[in-house]
Ligand SMILES: Nc1nc2c(c(=O)[nH]1)N[C@H]1C(S)=C(S)[C@@H](COP(=O)(O)OP(=O)(O)OC[C@H]3O[C@@H](n4cnc5c(N)ncnc54)[C@H](O)[C@@H]3O)O[C@H]1N2
């Protein structure tokens with residue numbers, strides 16, 4: 001097989017557009033169904049609007065000349081039928097009249113007689129024929145994306161059908177023997193097939209018509225047949241997964257045989273194993289299987305191709321300038337695309353927090369606020385470096401969002417969600433270590449932090465707020481902490497004393513987290529070193545899931561009913577949770593609403609169902 005070149009993303013995009021240029025056709029469709037479609041040619045009005053001289057006000061239609069001498073001192077008397085007729089907004093003007101006087105300025109004199117005290121100007125309050133739209137006027141130019149206001153003006157001009165570009169037809173073929181449709185719960189070794197939904201819905205947002213080509217196993221003949229079938233209907237075909245170097249990755253070779261493989265591999269992470277081909281003059285994109293890689297690759301190649309089809313850009317997210325909350329390290333030689341969460345800073349700026357980089361992390365795509373592109377030649381950016389972030393959510397939504405930082409506790413999602421609903425503002429929770437939470441608080445990057453202490457112990461030290469006032473401390477309640485082990489506790493784990501054993505793997509909270517500091521103190525007291533964690537995980541649900549899958553024998557976490565049923569919880573200790581609210585927010589309505597929610601029976605029950613044993617004083621000052 002001839003080896004296709006590894007190309008820079010920009011270069012690969014140009015090769016694709018040159019080798020498989022889009023060929024849109026024209027169709028006429030009902031104006032009423034044309035929202036979002038692109039005009040194929042200029043569209044002219046067929047009719048004038050209004051099509052007759054119409055009254056713009058409720059009142060009387062008159063001959064303006066009859067009213068010229070009217071003043072408050074010398075009113076002019078008018079007789080119905082001869083000098084005026086009553087008329088309503090939108091009514092046609094009788095031919096012998098040329099002006100309308102509003103009813104508020106008309107003085108009733110008798111049953112058929114009125115008086116006016118101001119002269120009417122010719123054509124006052126009269127909408128002329130074609131005043132809005134004149135027949136023959138160009139209402140829309142070619143290559144305009146039709147909006148509801150455009151549909152209205154087309155219909156006003158009598159244009160019931162409009163010539164538009166056909167929508168590009170795209171078939172998506174997911175490949176992989178491990179894939180099962182989303183309707184089926186996967187068995188071990190199976191994966192829910194969700195990429196085709198991600199790709200199809202995104203393409204539809206950009207204006208494509210999509211079809212699902214059905215899940216195809218990793219078999220060159222079946223992939224080839226699926227592509228052949230798809231090409232009969234489609235303008236563009238996407239084959240998803242099987243584009244890398246595994247023993248089952250047949251897509252590039254199949255495309256090479258069917259047509260011309262233009263590019264295999266782009267200098268970008270994620271998204272590297274992208275294959276671009278032309279078959280029967282149509283583009284066929286082999287997108288990587290990982291969802292983040294597929295999502296990015298779709299943006300790099302399918303989007304510009306669709307933009308070329310439509311002759312215009314697809315509306316896309318804003319770009320902002322943010323400071324990095326952490327240093328970023330990447331390998332030079334390929335551009336990197338990082339998902340980031342964005343936090344508004346008190347000085348009106350933005351901070352960007354890079355998220356987990358795994359290309360399989362679908363959830364982080366949904367959590368992210370935007371993308372950070374690190375150029376191929378950049379290896380490192382320091383904390384505080386100014387970067388450009390392309391947002392995937394409106395900046396106005398991000399700016400209004402309130403943050404709570406601190407250890408991970410799924411019960412808090414109940415509270416945060418109820419709070420967000422009650423105040424009509426987005427609220428987000430960020431799992432961080434204790435020190436990091438306090439730092440974020442001091443820098444005004446969060447309105448509250450959650451800290452834990454020994455049950456019954458004193459309140460946590462009160463860090464000063466960034467406005468140097470003490471925090472409002474809200475005791476939330478107690479939590480049972482312990483070890484998540486495999487069902488039946490086959491390794492007879494009892495707790496910290498087992499840290500001496502060499503046959504066990506442990507998942508511990510990350511360094512600096514309150515729960516980790518607690519374990520470190522426990523170990524020091526018992527004179528045992530903290531073991532090397534096989535992994536450090538902040539989320540107790542993720543930690544328990546990893547234990548159930550056999551990654552580790554035990555994970556430290558809180559009791560909750562949510563983890564997988566094939567895990568057991570061994571209770572160990574009780575810890576208290578405190579919410580520290582910023583002085584400004586505690587005093588404001590937002591804070592008062594939060595305290596009221598903590599007294600609300602429904603919210604209290606929901607929190608207790610999540611395993612948080614609420615303090616009697618939670619929410620009371
Ligand atoms: N030895 C190497 N291994 C890998 C390389 C490499 O260069 N050398 N590249 C890695 C990179 S980078 C990527 S990205 C992946 C992409 O590989 P494929 O395109 O061959 O995709 P698969 O291996 O078939 O799948 C990856 C992953 O994604 C899941 N998947 C696939 N399709 C779907 C779908 N429709 N919905 C949901 N999830 C899907 C699949 O089950 C796998 O878990 O290769 C690396 N390997």
Ligand code: MOO
Pocket residue numbers: 268269270271272273288290293359
């Ligand atoms: O390039 Mo792959 O797309 O990182 O995961």
